[in-house]
Amino acid sequence: MKLTFLGAVGTVTGSKYLLEAGGKRILIDCGLFQGYKQLRLRNWARLPVSPKSIDLVILTHAHIDHSGYLPLLVKNGFKGRVYATPGTCDLCKILLPDSGFLQEKDAEFAARHGYSKHKSVKPLYTQMDARKALDHLHPIAFHMPQSVEDDISVVFYPAGHILGAAIVELTIAGRVLVFSGDLGRQESPTMLPPTPISRADYLLVESTYGDRLHDGGDAEQSLADVIARTAARGGTVLVPSFAVGRAQTLLFYLARLKKQKRIPDLPIYLDSPMAINATELFCRHIGDHTLSAQDCQRIFSKAHYVREAEESKSLNKDSMPKVILSASGMATGGRVLHHLKHYLPDPRNSVLFTGFQAGGTRGDSLISGARSIKIHGSYIPVKAEVDVLSMLSAHADADELMAWLGHFKAPPQCTFITHGEPAAADALRHRIEETLGWKTHVPDYRETVALR
Known part of the structure; x- marks a missing residue:
């Protein structure tokens, strides 16, 4: 079993984690890179594996930096199912076509006004591409274990953050991998708090605010x-x-x-x-x-x-x-x-x-x-x-992240710190090691690690 980090490392965008186990390829999250130009250019680069070879996709939630690459994945040959909560599936039906529409409009505007350096300006994908991707969505309710492949099951737990956002628990041949997705606040006026998780063999935890606390003001x-x-x-x-x-x-x-x-x-x-x-x-x-x-x-x-x-x-x-x-x-x-x-x-x-x-x-x-x-x-x-x-902010801050980690009854074999700018990810790594004594790792872009 091995894990390749195709996004959300060294940055808070482009979430994509490729898990290879039991002869299957599973993509957890399928997001677009946003922000700096050098990050956005990654959206146009080929994945290191063919989309046709990916068996299934699991989405933590619908934000474009977690779901927005899906139309391109389907366009380039992905044929499998995309599993997500009902809320995430419904939001994707809104967000993905809108993303395609905006990219078409931006390309059209750039071509018409000549502010692009390229002679032929094309969108990354279109509304039609996005609508085709929606056919691959398959909802799974919170707290309901679902077999997605032989000896591979998934459970979604509420993560707070936004409607439908989930903590993903994958069990593969008895080994448990937990992907935090984006964790919400403990005290949100509209969203449920993140579900406490007690065990994982391997954990991926976000670190958007891993180096700071939210303003405690009113x-x-x-x-x-x-x-x-x-x-x-x-x-x-x-x-x-x-x-x-x-x-x-x-x-x-x-x-x-x-x-x-x-x-x-x-x-x-x-x-x-x-x-x-x-x-x-x-x-x-x-x-x-x-x-x-x-x-x-x-x-x-x-x-x-x-x-x-x-x-x-x-x-x-x-x-x-x-x-x-x-x-x-x-x-x-x-x-x-x-x-x-x-x-x-x-x-x-x-x-x-x-x-x-x-x-x-x-x-x-x-x-x-x-x-x-x-x-x-x-x-x-x-x-x-x-x-x-x-x-x-809809993201847990450093203290809230540590409080969520405090529910684990035993340390994971390794905790991977993702979805954070370099300073935030390293600060959370240091705090977890010093406070909890866990083994941690901040991965690099396209790094592959073997999971024992």
């Missing part, structure tokens, strides 16, 4: 403060929001702040068809999160849903103060780019980030103090207020 009050001072200037609050998870949490807080009259009665716009669809889906998966059906109806009805592109454009023509939630959360694509071009140059406005910004993304540049950012081939001056509410 998320609601911080959000209220940004909105109040921006409205007082006559400005608009633009929130680049992750369509799945973060958008719903923000709507929860905004509804409560409005009810308590702690913010001005500004219109709230959810300007992302994907986020709208994800919000509606959230209400159909009662039991996978902490909200009741009544809560969903009450909270999510407070926002104006913006589905059509023309209506989205009209928001920029309206000078009245307002709150706009628009994808993507790291400002890597989507409608939020057009809003950023409009609102960044005006000091009355605010741009509010609400989660981790991967290195090389526009979000990372903005929270790092960039005075201008490049959008659609042009540099846009940054004069708006830029804020970040790190306490709204």
